[in-house]
Amino acid sequence: xxxxxxPSAMHKKRDxxxxxxxxxxxxxxxxxxxxxxxxxxxxxxxxxxxxxNIVLAATTLLLLATGETFVIISGGIDLSIGFVMGFVCVVxxxxxxxxxxxxxxxxxxxxxxxSVGMLLGLIPGLINGILIAKLRVPPFIATxxxxxxxxGLAWRFxxxxxxxxxxxRVRDIGMAYIAYFSPKTGLSFFSRPVLTERADIWxxxxxxxxxVLVIAILLVIFAFVLAKTKFGQHTYAIGGSVDAAERAGxxxxxxxxxxxxxxxxxxxxxxxxxxxxxxxxVHTQYTSSYELFAIxxxxxxxxxxxxxxxxxxxxxxxxxxxxxxxxGLMLMGLPIFYRYIAVGCILIVAVLIDQFFPExxxxx
Amino acid sequence: MDFREIxxxxxxxxxxxxxxxxxxxxxxxxxxxxxxxxxQNILLTSTVVLLLATGQTFVIITGGIDLSVGFMVGxxxxxxxxxxxxxxxxxxxxxVAISSGIAAALLLGLLPGLINGLLVARLRVPPFIATxxxxxxAYGFAEIISNNVPIHNLPTLVSSIGHGYLIYWLPExxxxxxxxxxxxxxxxxQNLVPIVPNVTIIAFIFIAIxxxILTKTRFGQHTYAIGGSVDAAERSGxxxxRHLIKVYMISSFFASLAGxxxxxxxxxxRAPAGSARLLDAVxxxxxxxxxxxxxxxxxxxxxxxxxxxxxxxIGLVNLGVPTYNLYIAVGCILILAVLIDQFLPKxxxxxx
Numbered sequence: 120x121x122x123x124x125x126p127s128a129m130h131k132k133r134d135x136x137x138x139x140x141x142x143x144x145x146x147x148x149x150x151x152x153x154x155x156x157x158x159x160x161x162x163x164x165x166x167x168x169x170x171x172n173i174v175l176a177a178t179t180l181l182l183l184a185t186g187e188t189f190v191i192i193s194g195g196i197d198l199s200i201g202f203v204m205g206f207v208c209v210v211x212x213x214x215x216x217x218x219x220x221x222x223x224x225x226x227x228x229x230x231x232x233x234s235v236g237m238l239l240g241l242i243p244g245l246i247n248g249i250l251i252a253k254l255r256v257p258p259f260i261a262t263x264x265x266x267x268x269x270x271g272l273a274w275r276f277x278x279x280x281x282x283x284x285x286x287x288r289v290r291d292i293g294m295a296y297i298a299y300f301s302p303k304t305g306l307s308f309f310s311r312p313v314l315t316e317r318a319d320i321w322x323x324x325x326x327x328x329x330x331v332l333v334i335a336i337l338l339v340i341f342a343f344v345l346a347k348t349k350f351g352q353h354t355y356a357i358g359g360s361v362d363a364a365e366r367a368g369x370x371x372x373x374x375x376x377x378x379x380x381x382x383x384x385x386x387x388x389x390x391x392x393x394x395x396x397x398x399x400x401v402h403t404q405y406t407s408s409y410e411l412f413a414i415x416x417x418x419x420x421x422x423x424x425x426x427x428x429x430x431x432x433x434x435x436x437x438x439x440x441x442x443x444x445x446x447g448l449m450l451m452g453l454p455i456f457y458r459y460i461a462v463g464c465i466l467i468v469a470v471l472i473d474q475f476f477p478e479x480x481x482x483x
Numbered sequence: 484m485d486f487r488e489i490x491x492x493x494x495x496x497x498x499x500x501x502x503x504x505x506x507x508x509x510x511x512x513x514x515x516x517x518x519x520x521x522x523q524n525i526l527l528t529s530t531v532v533l534l535l536a537t538g539q540t541f542v543i544i545t546g547g548i549d550l551s552v553g554f555m556v557g558x559x560x561x562x563x564x565x566x567x568x569x570x571x572x573x574x575x576x577x578x579v580a581i582s583s584g585i586a587a588a589l590l591l592g593l594l595p596g597l598i599n600g601l602l603v604a605r606l607r608v609p610p611f612i613a614t615x616x617x618x619x620x621a622y623g624f625a626e627i628i629s630n631n632v633p634i635h636n637l638p639t640l641v642s643s644i645g646h647g648y649l650i651y652w653l654p655e656x657x658x659x660x661x662x663x664x665x666x667x668x669x670x671x672x673q674n675l676v677p678i679v680p681n682v683t684i685i686a687f688i689f690i691a692i693x694x695x696i697l698t699k700t701r702f703g704q705h706t707y708a709i710g711g712s713v714d715a716a717e718r719s720g721x722x723x724x725r726h727l728i729k730v731y732m733i734s735s736f737f738a739s740l741a742g743x744x745x746x747x748x749x750x751x752x753r754a755p756a757g758s759a760r761l762l763d764a765v766x767x768x769x770x771x772x773x774x775x776x777x778x779x780x781x782x783x784x785x786x787x788x789x790x791x792x793x794x795x796x797i798g799l800v801n802l803g804v805p806t807y808n809l810y811i812a813v814g815c816i817l818i819l820a821v822l823i824d825q826f827l828p829k830x831x832x833x834x835x
Contacts, residue, residue, distance in 0.1 A: 196611075
C-alpha cells in the first residue's frame with residue numbers, strides 16, 4: 120500500500136502504462152506519423168484520390184499477408200504464395216481468354232476463369248499442408264519447393280509472355296468503384312455516370328474501389344474466424360506448442376493442412392484480383408519478392424516467426440505501413456528502390472521493439 | 484554384404500548417385516554433353532551459386548539462414564564495377580583499377596555480414612528477419628549506387644580475366660598459361676582447348692580454404708557445436724556471439740566474392756544480379772544434406788547439391804527444353820531430398 124500511496128511511484132506506474140500502449144501500438148503510431156510527414160512533404164499525398172490509390176495498390180499484399188498471418192501464427196512459414204499468385208493469375212487469364220475467344224458470353228468466361236484458377240490454386244496449399252503436417256517436412260523447405268514448382272508452372276503456361284485479349288468486362292470490373300459522386304448527376308452506385316465535359320470527369324468522385332469491398336468482406340470473415348472461433352483458437356494453440364495442442368485433443372495435422380490451404384486460398388484470391396487489376400495474366404518476377412514483403416508485413420504487425428502471436432488487425436497495419444511508404448516515397452519523387460531500404464529497416468526495428476519491450480508489448 | 488548394407492550405402496550416397504544418373508541421362512540424350520567445353524560451362528554457370536551456397540553452408544550449420552546474400556551479389560558487384568569505372572575514367576592503369584575495385588567490393592561486402600551478425604547474435608533478432616531486412620537494404624543501396632542502370636564500360640582487362648582460362652592447349656603445338664598462344668591461324672584458334680576457367684579457380688581456392696576451416700579447425704567444430712545446441716556450446720565455453728558474427732561475415736564475404744565473379748564473367752554490374760540465385764543456394768545446401776535446424780551439413784555435400792542444379796540447368800538447355808522446367812525439377816528434388824532424410828534417418832545417419 121505504501122508504494123501506491125507514494126505519488127512518484129504512481130506516476131511511474133502511469134508512465135509505464137503509457138509506454139506500454141506506445142510500444143504495443145508502435146506500428147499504428149508509426150503509420151500515423153508517416154501519414155502526417157508525407158502530407159506535409161509530398162505533393163498530392165493528402166486526399167481521397169491518393170488514399171484510395173494507396174489502398175488499391177496494397178490490396179495484393181493485403182491478401183497475401185492475411186493468408187500468411189494464419190501460417191505464421193501456427194509457427195510455420197509459406198514462401199510459395201508469391202508464385203501461387205502468379206500461377207493463378209496466369210491460369211485464370213488463359214481460361215478467360217480462351218473461353219472468350221470460343222465465343223462464350225463474357226460473364227461465363229470470367230467466372231469460369233476465376234473459379235478454375237482459384238480451385239487449382241488450392242492444390243499447392245493442400246500439398247504444402249500434407250508435406251508439412253503428415254510427412255513432417257520443415258515448412259521453409261516444403262513451401263520453397265512449391266515456390267519453384269509454382270514458378271515453373273506459371274512460366275510454362277504463360278510461356279514468359281503476358282496473357283492479353285481478355286474479355287473487355289475484366290477491365291471494367293477491375294476499374295469499377297462502389298459509388299460515384301458528381302456534383303451534376305449526384306450519387307450513383309456501381310455504374311459510372313455518363314459525363315461529357317472534361318471538368319466534370321475530373322471532378323467525379325470515385326468512392327471505394329470494387330476490389331477493396333470484396334477484400335474487406337474476406338478480411339472481416341477471416342478476422343472473425345481467427346479471433347472468435349475454435350478454429351482460430353486452435354491455430355494459436357498449435358503455434359504456442361504443437362505438443363500441448365496435440366495433448367489437448369486438437370487434430371494438429373488436419374488443422375495445419377487447412378491453415379496452408381487458407382494461405383493458398385488468399386494467394387489465389389490475390390492472383391484472380393491481379394487479373395482484374397492489370398487486365399492481363401502475368402507470371403510474377405523474382406525481384407518483386409511478394410512472399411517476403413508479405414512476411415515483413417505480418418511481422419511488422421506484431422506476429423512472431425516462432426508462432427503463437429499475431430492478428431489480422433496488426434497485419435493490416437503492417438500492409439498499410441508498407442503501402443503508405445511506397446506511395447509517399449513515390450510522390451516525393453524518390454525512386455522505388457528506396458522502399459527496399461525503408462522496409463528492411465522498419466522490419467528490423469519491429470523485431471527489436473518486440474525483443475526489448477517484451478513485457479510492455481505482451482503484458483499489461 | 485547383405486541387401487541392407489548395400490541399401491545403407493546407396494542411401495548415404497544418394498545425392499552422388501543422383502548426380503551420376505543425371506550425367507548419364509544427359510550424356511545419352513544430349514549432344515556433346517560430356518565434352519570438356521560443356522563440363523566447364525557447367526562449372527562456370529554454377530560459380531555464383533557455388534559461392535553463395537558455400538557461405539550459406541556455414542550459416543545453416545549454425546542453425547541460421549542468410550537471405551541477404553541474394554542482393555549482396557548485386558551490391559558488391561555494383562560497388563566493384565563502379566570503382567573500376569571511376570578509377571579508369573580518372574586515368575589510372577587498368578590493373579590498379581581492377582584490383583582496387585575488387586578490394587573495395589570485398590571489404591564493403593563484409594559490412595552487411597557484420598550488421599547481420601550483430602543483429603542476430605547481440606540483439607537476438609531471428610536470422611530470417613535480420614537478413615531479410617538486410618536483403619532490402621543491400622538491394623536499395625545497390626540500386627542507388629548504380630543509378631538504377633547496369634554499369635558498363637569496364638576496363639577491357641576485366642573481360643580477359645573473366646573469360647580467360649588457366650591453360651590453353653593446342654594439341655601437339657602449344658601449351659600456355661593464362662594467355663592465348665600468339666600467332667595462331669584461324670583453324671588453330673578453333674582447335675585450341677581452353678582448360679579450367681579463371682573464375683572457377685578463384686572460387687575453388689576460397690572454397691578449399693573454407694572447407695578446410697570447417698572440417699579441420701576448432702572454428703569449424705564450434706560452428707557445428709553451436710548448430711547442435713547453442714546452450715551446450717555456451718556452457719562449454721564457446722564465445723557464441725563472436726562466433727555467430729564471424730559466421731555471418733563469412734557468408735557475406737562469399738556473397739561479395741560471388742558479386743566480383745559476376746562482374747568478371749558478365750563484364751557488368753547490375754543491382755538485381757544474384758536475386759534469382761538466393762534460393763538456389765539454400766536449396767543446394769539442403770540437398771547437400773544440411774538441416775535447417777542446424778548441426779549438420781558439409782561443403783562437399785553443398786558442392787554436389789550445386790552441381791545437381793547446374794548439371795540439370797545446362798542439360799535442359801542442351802536438350803532444348805525450356806528453362807522453366809528447371810524450377811519445377813529443383814522444387815521436386817528439394818522436397819524429395821528432405822523426404823529421404825526424413826524417412827530413412829537410420830539409414831542415412833546410422834552407423835556403417
